[in-house]
Amino acid sequence: MTIDRSAxxxxxxxxxxxxxxxxxxxxxxxxxxxxxxxxxxxxxAILSVNGxxxxxxxxxxxxxxxxxxxSRLPAAIWYEREIHDLFGLEAVGHPRLDPLVLPLRAGSxxxxxxxxxxxxxxxxxxxxxPSHLQGEGVFTISYGPVRSxxxxxxxxxxxxxxxxxxxxxxxxxxxxxxxxxxFEGMDIADGVLLAERCEGxxxxxxxxxxxxxxxxxxxxxxxxxxxxxxVVHAELERIANHLDSFIxxxxxxxxxxxxxxxxxxxxxxxxxxxxxCGSRFGRGVVVPGGVAGPLRLDASQLLAALDExxxxxxxxxxxxxxxxxxxxxxxxxxxxxxxxxRSYAAVGPVGRGSGQMEDVRFSRPYAAYERLxxxxxxxxxxxxxxxxxxxxxxxITGAFHLIRQAIDRLSEDAGASDTWSVPVERVSGETxxxxxxxxxxxxxxxxxxDGRLVRVKPRSASFHNLALFHAAFPKDxxxxxxxxxxxxxxxxxxxxx
Numbered sequence: 435m436t437i438d439r440s441a442x443x444x445x446x447x448x449x450x451x452x453x454x455x456x457x458x459x460x461x462x463x464x465x466x467x468x469x470x471x472x473x474x475x476x477x478x479a480i481l482s483v484n485g486x487x488x489x490x491x492x493x494x495x496x497x498x499x500x501x502x503x504x505s506r507l508p509a510a511i512w513y514e515r516e517i518h519d520l521f522g523l524e525a526v527g528h529p530r531l532d533p534l535v536l537p538l539r540a541g542s543x544x545x546x547x548x549x550x551x552x553x554x555x556x557x558x559x560x561x562x563x564p565s566h567l568q569g570e571g572v573f574t575i576s577y578g579p580v581r582s583x584x585x586x587x588x589x590x591x592x593x594x595x596x597x598x599x600x601x602x603x604x605x606x607x608x609x610x611x612x613x614x615x616x617f618e619g620m621d622i623a624d625g626v627l628l629a630e631r632c633e634g635x636x637x638x639x640x641x642x643x644x645x646x647x648x649x650x651x652x653x654x655x656x657x658x659x660x661x662x663x664x665v666v667h668a669e670l671e672r673i674a675n676h677l678d679s680f681i682x683x684x685x686x687x688x689x690x691x692x693x694x695x696x697x698x699x700x701x702x703x704x705x706x707x708x709x710x711c712g713s714r715f716g717r718g719v720v721v722p723g724g725v726a727g728p729l730r731l732d733a734s735q736l737l738a739a740l741d742e743x744x745x746x747x748x749x750x751x752x753x754x755x756x757x758x759x760x761x762x763x764x765x766x767x768x769x770x771x772x773x774x775x776r777s778y779a780a781v782g783p784v785g786r787g788s789g790q791m792e793d794v795r796f797s798r799p800y801a802a803y804e805r806l807x808x809x810x811x812x813x814x815x816x817x818x819x820x821x822x823x824x825x826x827x828x829x830i831t832g833a834f835h836l837i838r839q840a841i842d843r844l845s846e847d848a849g850a851s852d853t854w855s856v857p858v859e860r861v862s863g864e865t866x867x868x869x870x871x872x873x874x875x876x877x878x879x880x881x882x883x884d885g886r887l888v889r890v891k892p893r894s895a896s897f898h899n900l901a902l903f904h905a906a907f908p909k910d911x912x913x914x915x916x917x918x919x920x921x922x923x924x925x926x927x928x929x930x931x
Contacts, residue, residue, distance in 0.1 A: 647867030782874020
């Protein structure tokens, strides 16, 4: 989607009214992005209307504020906190503008992505946040940023009178790397290397979303075979991520055999990915204009490996989902009611487990998904950890099916063309790109001037969904924490930026 910046900017009040009215009228809120411009900050609200993207924008002059959207759109709460951290722009009426991705000491300069200016080293303010709950016997547990096991750096502040978790806050700044600033000034061909590293577990999805924006800007269509190769790598990435969610759940449940078996299957998927392109994370495959080259295995080898992995994976998942002690830990745990998921515009398995069914592979097709047909998923709607895992099982099954379709189409197209990418000129403009990552919809705002990146804003599904995490604990206790976290299946790198 190309963004037209020629229209007059409304007032901040009008902007807030427009966005909230459109969401209340049926649009899905996808994000609120900031961009530094001369004498102010440009805000861009991204909306999905019948599956297609649309925008509303406003210019907020330096020294001014804008009305918070979050009182009517809870999905905007974290976006407004991030904008406050990065631009120093206050959302008036926000319920709690705690630092999120970059807590700075008073007087520190804000990064202001899009300004094109280098930033001096910043001083982080990691002082404890004030308590939210008060009363006899209430205390705060700081869970993280370092925990036993292999976890990303994140701190959960659990405020509790005992076992219940009435209030939870999340601090992700330990993982902040200044990704948005790092993009600025890069050549568009090099930008994909950084996009792949924004969220390592969703490298392919980020690369597709970034390159999709560049390709729209350049007005080019990638070769059909390249789209099929993108699908193969994207769906293998999906399988690996969904298996990882099950691995963490079985570890939390103490199911050693299931943990070992599913870890083995994920490792087989990762090794297959390495055989196909040289990277266990699918890096180096997606490039602006297509892909770097064909799959490194022929169809018969790839299908044989897929058959072996799928047969073993489905058998073990079937046994796991028939294990009463496992199901008891998931059923009724971490419930996200459909109306709450709708108000936060939840995406991916978190959203689909609560009845939010949009999947941009099919509602807004890209790569070769339009050629491969719609894989309709059953509406789970229960909203608990079990529903989220049932969505993942369906998506694993669908992913294997999509990969086989893509391989068949590649075999049919063999010899028709040996072109795997098309040239992308030194373009200028601003567009949005997207992909359906394992965690849900990935969005990229990409601004380019004469082939150089001037503004790139990645928005991972993890950022969008983690804002909802605190609301999944209404009837749960501390021992449920690991199961709820694993069922969300999110990446902190994608949140912190």
